[in-house]
Amino acid sequence: MLFKKLDTAGYGIEKLNALRKLVDAENSDLFDVLEYVFNSEIKPISRTERVAAAEGAIFTLMNHKQKEFIEFVLSKYIEIGVGELDQTKLPTLLSSMFQSQADGIEELGGDPLKIRNLFIEFQQYLYKTA
Structure with a gap:
């Protein structure tokens, strides 16, 4: 939503990525870059640092298979960016880690709604401030 509003205002993803490079936060x-631009006392943290800070809280109530899947999702987030956390990516992520989306659903307990909730709920810990 925020990025759509910024794009409408003439600040598309290309300009925002240029800003990210300008402040040496590629x-x-x-979100961290924009926060830094508006409050220079808060330095942007890397996605790797963000994941490391949140891992303990993220994995506390997950079983082994769920943890493996969320670790996979987090590796994609670190590699590619926040777009990998979009709900529309969930089928692709399941297919990428497992043979197919159906196999992923089966491996993670068979309930697509619970898998969707898992995918959404862990993300809150990434952006919780200490």
């Missing part, structure tokens, strides 16, 4: 979320 491995940070754009």
Whole structure:
């Protein structure tokens, strides 16, 4: 939603990525970059740092298979960016880790709604401030 509004205002993803490079935060979320631009006392953290800070809280109530899947999702987030956390990516992520989306659903307990909730709920810990 925020990025759509910024795009409408003439600040598309290309300009925002240029801003990320300008403040030497290419491995940070754009949210961190924008926060830094508006409050220079808060340095942007990398996606790797963000994941490391949140891992303990993220994995506390997950079984082994769920943890493996969320670790896979987090590796994609670190590698590619926040777009990998979009709900529309969930089928692709399941297919990428498992043979197919159906296999992923079966491996993770068979309930697509619970898998969707898992995918959404772990993300809150990435952006919780200490």
